[in-house]
Amino acid sequence: MEPAGASHPTPPSFTEDELIAAIRRVLSGDHPGVVLGVGDDAALVEGSRPGAELVLTTDMLVEGVHFDRAVVAPRDLGYKAIVVNVSDVAAMAGSPRYALLSLGLSPGVEPAWVMELYGGIRAACDEYALSLVGGDLSRGRDVVLAVTVVGAVQSGRAVPRSGARAGDRIVVTGALGAAAGGLALTRTPPARLGDALGSDWGRELLRALDRPVARVGEAETLAQAGATAMMDLSDGLALDLHRLCRESGVGARVRLADVPVAPQVRLLAGVLDVDPLALALSGGEDYELVATLPLDGVARARSDLDERFGVALTEVGEVVEAELGYVAVRDDGSERELEPRGWDHFGTG
Amino acid sequence: MEPAGASHPTPPSFTEDELIAAIRRVLSGDHPGVVLGVGDDAALVEGSRPGAELVLTTDMLVEGVHFDRAVVAPRDLGYKAIVVNVSDVAAMAGSPRYALLSLGLSPGVEPAWVMELYGGIRAACDEYALSLVGGDLSRGRDVVLAVTVVGAVQSGRAVPRSGARAGDRIVVTGALGAAAGGLALTRTPPARLGDALGSDWGRELLRALDRPVARVGEAETLAQAGATAMMDLSDGLALDLHRLCRESGVGARVRLADVPVAPQVRLLAGVLDVDPLALALSGGEDYELVATLPLDGVARARSDLDERFGVALTEVGEVVEAELGYVAVRDDGSERELEPRGWDHFGTG
Numbered sequence: 001m002e003p004a005g006a007s008h009p010t011p012p013s014f015t016e017d018e019l020i021a022a023i024r025r026v027l028s029g030d031h032p033g034v035v036l037g038v039g040d041d042a043a044l045v046e047g048s049r050p051g052a053e054l055v056l057t058t059d060m061l062v063e064g065v066h067f068d069r070a071v072v073a074p075r076d077l078g079y080k081a082i083v084v085n086v087s088d089v090a091a092m093a094g095s096p097r098y099a100l101l102s103l104g105l106s107p108g109v110e111p112a113w114v115m116e117l118y119g120g121i122r123a124a125c126d127e128y129a130l131s132l133v134g135g136d137l138s139r140g141r142d143v144v145l146a147v148t149v150v151g152a153v154q155s156g157r158a159v160p161r162s163g164a165r166a167g168d169r170i171v172v173t174g175a176l177g178a179a180a181g182g183l184a185l186t187r188t189p190p191a192r193l194g195d196a197l198g199s200d201w202g203r204e205l206l207r208a209l210d211r212p213v214a215r216v217g218e219a220e221t222l223a224q225a226g227a228t229a230m231m232d233l234s235d236g237l238a239l240d241l242h243r244l245c246r247e248s249g250v251g252a253r254v255r256l257a258d259v260p261v262a263p264q265v266r267l268l269a270g271v272l273d274v275d276p277l278a279l280a281l282s283g284g285e286d287y288e289l290v291a292t293l294p295l296d297g298v299a300r301a302r303s304d305l306d307e308r309f310g311v312a313l314t315e316v317g318e319v320v321e322a323e324l325g326y327v328a329v330r331d332d333g334s335e336r337e338l339e340p341r342g343w344d345h346f347g348t349g
Numbered sequence: 350m351e352p353a354g355a356s357h358p359t360p361p362s363f364t365e366d367e368l369i370a371a372i373r374r375v376l377s378g379d380h381p382g383v384v385l386g387v388g389d390d391a392a393l394v395e396g397s398r399p400g401a402e403l404v405l406t407t408d409m410l411v412e413g414v415h416f417d418r419a420v421v422a423p424r425d426l427g428y429k430a431i432v433v434n435v436s437d438v439a440a441m442a443g444s445p446r447y448a449l450l451s452l453g454l455s456p457g458v459e460p461a462w463v464m465e466l467y468g469g470i471r472a473a474c475d476e477y478a479l480s481l482v483g484g485d486l487s488r489g490r491d492v493v494l495a496v497t498v499v500g501a502v503q504s505g506r507a508v509p510r511s512g513a514r515a516g517d518r519i520v521v522t523g524a525l526g527a528a529a530g531g532l533a534l535t536r537t538p539p540a541r542l543g544d545a546l547g548s549d550w551g552r553e554l555l556r557a558l559d560r561p562v563a564r565v566g567e568a569e570t571l572a573q574a575g576a577t578a579m580m581d582l583s584d585g586l587a588l589d590l591h592r593l594c595r596e597s598g599v600g601a602r603v604r605l606a607d608v609p610v611a612p613q614v615r616l617l618a619g620v621l622d623v624d625p626l627a628l629a630l631s632g633g634e635d636y637e638l639v640a641t642l643p644l645d646g647v648a649r650a651r652s653d654l655d656e657r658f659g660v661a662l663t664e665v666g667e668v669v670e671a672e673l674g675y676v677a678v679r680d681d682g683s684e685r686e687l688e689p690r691g692w693d694h695f696g697t698g
Contacts, residue, residue: 043482060451102409133392146495
């Protein structure tokens with residue numbers, strides 16, 4: 001979720017990715033039953049019979065870092081806390097089943113706020129057909145939500161980040177930048193927004209921020225169409241696709257003209273000084289999917305997604321050998337490095 | 350873990366148990382696949398085949414509430430964060446398999462501290478044969494660890510809190526109060542402790558606090574011996590047994606003279622003004638098991654525990670009808686109410 005800014009003046013001296021790399025070294029070695037450990041959208045572990053695997057993921061949302069309690073409605077916060085985890089399970093082509101919530105509460109929080117939070121959690125669990133089965137409560141200075149979601153997937157059907165191969169096409173579901181547009185709206189004084197907040201597109205941007213959609217069925221469809229790698233877009237295409245490429249040991253060429261910018265973001269650019277393409281590439285929080293597919297799978301995937309979900313699938317580029325780099329292709333055919341910049345949830349990106 | 354005291358001057362206006370009761374109302378209803386939801390040591394859900402269930406639990410440790418970063422070694426903290434969750438899985442008679450950690454880090458935390466923390470996590474995972482498979486990192490004002498552990502149990506073999514019946518005997522593994530004794534040591538100026546810190550018993554008390562033991566095999570043995578209800582002692586026998594009785598709809602009579610007070614706590618009472626029985630009843634953090642057994646299962650359970658693990662099993666009382674209350678029996682046979690008082694991890698107990 002969005003950074004709240006001022007309350008954490010001293011960023012730590014290491015990035016999330018650097019720390020994760022160090023942690024992976026500490027945790028390295030053989031682990032019985034673990035199909036895929038730290039480093040993907042979710043972990044894959046053996047289920048209780050051959051043929052089934054469990055998909056495990058956890059996400060922490062901290063007041064002042066991921067949300068501002070003065071702005072966010074507790075019902076939206078609870079809803080979103082579930083959806084972002086469901087999205088991680090979806091990104092493995094898994095089906096979410098169970099959720100657990102550890103909740104830290106600061107002294108000023110009212111019971112009514114907590115009940116609204118759980119109301120939103122319940123609504124998201126109902127929407128995505130999973131059950132909240134456990135939790136823990138603690139005090140603390142910040143409100144903290146740590147959600148774990150357990151899902152299931154047939155053995156061999158999960159799609160990790162590491163399977164992209166040179167020649168695969170890079171596809172993206174839906175349109176990008178709307179959540180970042182919604183965040184820009186919430187950070188702008190209403191007087192500067194004119195009629196934007198009352199407009200359909202303004203409301204759609206805010207809703208994209210507050211009520212993200214996890215692409216569960218869409219991910220399964222992409223897996224069936226032969227996706228070689230997949231992840232969900234939490235930190236923006238430019239950063240997340242870079243992570244996928246790193247795990248796969250490949251490079252990418254992304255045609256900027258083909259990146260599907262949400263139309264509401266273009267309308268926003270008529271009101272605020274924002275760059276629609278920058279929001280689409282680095283805004284984060286869209287929870288759309290990026291996947292790689294062999295060329296002959298793209299058409300089927302596109303028609304299946306349209307038919308089953310009415311969701312667009314856009315080809316934005318192709319996977320290349322690692323030594324060819326991570327490249328953005330401009331409209332005129334010229335190239336530049338695609339900077340892996342986006343919203344680093346750890347707070348230093 | 351232990352409260353750090355001064356940093357949270359305003360306790361919230363509700364207890365953890367009150368809030369959990371309200372949350373359970375919000376979450377009520379039928380949930381497919383959920384055998385046992387919120388309210389026990391861990392949740393039980395259907396596994397991927399008939400005959401197997403998953404055991405799911407989560408626990409949040411917050412700086413300033415559960416631990417003091419100036420005092421605790423990060424390796425001990427990481428170790429303990431895993432063990433307290435393993436203990437919850439054990440309390441269902443489950444076998445721990447996988448762990449996930451969401452970690453919130455405040456700006457002052459050094460990478461070396463984080464690596465030591467993960468070293469302790471790794472050590473505990475190795476000790477209890479589970480794998481850390483996922484996680485998340487965030488910034489925040491407090492260091493926060495939210496651990497989830499996934500375990501397995503054969504269908505119908507889990508032991509919930511709710512199965513105690515009048516006439517069952519109440520048994521406790523090991524000895525109680527040592528972790529609370531260790532906490533008392535850490536809170537006393539060294540000058541007042543004489544040789545206690547250098548003594549074997551002093552070191553054992555500190556170790557009980559820093560390196561708790563989860564009774565995984567012991568719990569399975571108690572289940573095989575016919576345990577009707579079971580839970581782990583995180584908040585002290587007086588409070589935790591009360592929770593078990595409430596879930597089972599029964600009362601209890603506990604013979605105070607039979608409560609197994611750790612011998613090191615009696616030695617501590619020669620140095621500090623502490624009541625050994627009070628520490629054993631309400632100190633918390635022992636992670637021993639309390640279980641209820643039919644009378645004819647007690648002898649077998651005791652000999653099996655002794656033979657397999659060298660762990661004592663002590664009968665401390667019996668389950669009675671709810672209307673007979675929750676009673677402590679003194680040495681002289683007189684009775685008083687057993688106050689359900691202990692360490693409420695939410696911070697108001």
